Amino acid sequence: MIRRGVQAIARLGHPGALPGASCVLPRLDLASAFASSTDNLISRFCLQKTDLKDYALPNASWCPDMLSLYQEFLEKTKSGGWIKLPSFKSNRDHIQGLKLPSGLAVTSDKGDWRIFTRCIPAEGQGYEYVIFFHPSEKKSVCLFQPGPYLEGAPGFAHGGSLAAIMDETFSKTAYLAGEGLFTLSLSIRFKNLIPLGSLAVLNVEVEKIEDQKLYMSCVTQSRDQQIVYAKSSGVFLQLQLEEESLQ
Amino acid sequence: MIRRGVQAIARLGHPGALPGASCVLPRLDLASAFASSTDNLISRFCLQKTDLKDYALPNASWCPDMLSLYQEFLEKTKSGGWIKLPSFKSNRDHIQGLKLPSGLAVTSDKGDWRIFTRCIPAEGQGYEYVIFFHPSEKKSVCLFQPGPYLEGAPGFAHGGSLAAIMDETFSKTAYLAGEGLFTLSLSIRFKNLIPLGSLAVLNVEVEKIEDQKLYMSCVTQSRDQQIVYAKSSGVFLQLQLEEESLQ
Numbered sequence: 001m002i003r004r005g006v007q008a009i010a011r012l013g014h015p016g017a018l019p020g021a022s023c024v025l026p027r028l029d030l031a032s033a034f035a036s037s038t039d040n041l042i043s044r045f046c047l048q049k050t051d052l053k054d055y056a057l058p059n060a061s062w063c064p065d066m067l068s069l070y071q072e073f074l075e076k077t078k079s080g081g082w083i084k085l086p087s088f089k090s091n092r093d094h095i096q097g098l099k100l101p102s103g104l105a106v107t108s109d110k111g112d113w114r115i116f117t118r119c120i121p122a123e124g125q126g127y128e129y130v131i132f133f134h135p136s137e138k139k140s141v142c143l144f145q146p147g148p149y150l151e152g153a154p155g156f157a158h159g160g161s162l163a164a165i166m167d168e169t170f171s172k173t174a175y176l177a178g179e180g181l182f183t184l185s186l187s188i189r190f191k192n193l194i195p196l197g198s199l200a201v202l203n204v205e206v207e208k209i210e211d212q213k214l215y216m217s218c219v220t221q222s223r224d225q226q227i228v229y230a231k232s233s234g235v236f237l238q239l240q241l242e243e244e245s246l247q
Numbered sequence: 248m249i250r251r252g253v254q255a256i257a258r259l260g261h262p263g264a265l266p267g268a269s270c271v272l273p274r275l276d277l278a279s280a281f282a283s284s285t286d287n288l289i290s291r292f293c294l295q296k297t298d299l300k301d302y303a304l305p306n307a308s309w310c311p312d313m314l315s316l317y318q319e320f321l322e323k324t325k326s327g328g329w330i331k332l333p334s335f336k337s338n339r340d341h342i343q344g345l346k347l348p349s350g351l352a353v354t355s356d357k358g359d360w361r362i363f364t365r366c367i368p369a370e371g372q373g374y375e376y377v378i379f380f381h382p383s384e385k386k387s388v389c390l391f392q393p394g395p396y397l398e399g400a401p402g403f404a405h406g407g408s409l410a411a412i413m414d415e416t417f418s419k420t421a422y423l424a425g426e427g428l429f430t431l432s433l434s435i436r437f438k439n440l441i442p443l444g445s446l447a448v449l450n451v452e453v454e455k456i457e458d459q460k461l462y463m464s465c466v467t468q469s470r471d472q473q474i475v476y477a478k479s480s481g482v483f484l485q486l487q488l489e490e491e492s493l494q
Contacts, residue, residue: 092401111395112372113443116405119373119396120366125359148358149366152418154339158363159418159430160411167407171399183406187434196360 038135041176045094046086056087056131061124065199065223066145073132073141085131085172091115117168124197125149127161131169138177142169142202144220146194156193157200162220162230163188166202170216170234173204180214180236188232198222200229212238285382288423292341293333303334303378308371312446312470313392320379320388332378332419338362364415371444372396374408378416385424389416389449391467393441403440404447409467409477410435413449417463417481420451427461427483435479441467447476459485 058067076082088094090113120126128145144165152158167186174180194200200220207215214236220229305314323329335341337360367373375392391412399405414433421427441447447467454462461483467476 090398113398113401114396116397116399116408126366149361150363151337151360152363154360158411158414159433160414161363163410163414163433164405164407167405167410183437185434185436186406186410189432190430
């Protein structure tokens with residue numbers, strides 16, 4: 001979701017780049033960039049000490065499947081390996097402390113901005129989700145429960161709501177696993193509808209990192225893996241960002 | 248968005264159908280289905296006489312570009328050709344009078360369900376959009392203005408929010424142009440970010456209808472066509488539904 005369609009894409013030989021397409025954002029100065037470690041990225045992203053509300057915590061709307069699988073993964077965080085990612089109202093909270101490419105600088109925190117997947121604050125009505133990330137294996141699991149405001153066909157989640165949570169899980173994984181910031185492409189094959197109020201589990205993996213691009217895959221299925229809801233792939237542009245001290 | 252992953256997909260030779268994937272919905276009885284005319288579909292969809300709120304009408308949040316292009320298309324509806332589609336809170340309102348395949352029947356209108364792309368009722372905060380449809384040319388134009396609750400990167404629309412409005416415009420077009428009800432696949436290449444509060448124009452066309460599938464394309468760009476935000480394609484499963492009298 002942290003995305004930027006830039007001339008850099010054309011320069012990287014993106015096959016779909018249009019000769020006539022203008023650039024709405026200035027070029028990235030790659031020359032001044034250098035790598036951040038995964039640990040550094042995670043510590044900046046997770047902000048252990050904060051008074052920001054974490055929306056990725058259980059509430060009364062969570063179905064039993066969602067709650068018990070959450071507890072299972074929470075146990076796994078204690079023995080190392082998995083990390084539970086917090087989820088704040090805005091990416092402006094997650095990306096603080098990182099200097100973004102020129103043109104993507106955060107200019108103000110005064111407005112009531114919300115990350116799209118947290119656009120509905122009422123518990124259980126919209127998106128309920130939590131992402132667990134495994135740094136060394138570069139993979140994520142997202143527990144996703146769509147509420148009645150995410151409807152498409154009566155009683156089922158809108159395909160666009162699944163596309164959005166896929167993009168969100170991809171992008172957070174890409175960012176933490178390899179500084180992948182901008183979605184270049186997203187491709188989804190739908191198999192079955194997700195009933196509203198039920199749990200869908202997204203399993204995201206980084207397939208490869210090549211030529212400044214992260215290639216990722218996602219299988220979305222029921223907890224028992226008997227129903228595949230969708231399979232998808234995403235390509236993210238990897239950008240190494242300048243570091244600066246946390247404010 | 249009206250979507251159903253069914254065994255019918257596997258029967259139609261969907262390349263991604265998984266041998267082990269179960270079906271959450273019953274089979275469609277194609278034997279009892281017959282075609283509805285486009286005019287019939289449109290008149291049922293649009294519901295000229297209704298007290299339902301139409302969310303696809305101008306409000307104070309619309310930017311000048313959005314407002315003036317809306318007026319331009321509204322003029323085109325007077326000379327025939329283009330139709331402005333109303334947009335109600337739920338697909339349950341749009342699809343009344345159509346008998347859906349068994350398993351997708353609307354069982355209750357009591358709950359507070361919302362179509363995902365109308366999940367945020369506050370004007371200008373979430374999705375602002377209106378779709379114009381051209382029946383004889385089987386194409387649509389969607390005027391889309393993302394609000395601050397649709398944020399991804401600070402100041403720009405979340406890619407998932409664009410994916411969702413693409414899916415929604417595809418599906419409404421597929422439904423009216425050829426009874427395409429269920430998204431089989433969606434593929435997006437992102438080019439440039441859409442600034443929040445600005446206008447993006449989605450141009451959707453039906454490329455072909457073949458083997459009960461609608462193949463569609465979409466180019467999303469700025470009003471002056473100088474900035475391409477994204478290009479996408481979608482495949483929808485065509486289902487001919489039983490007709491019944493309007494209640």
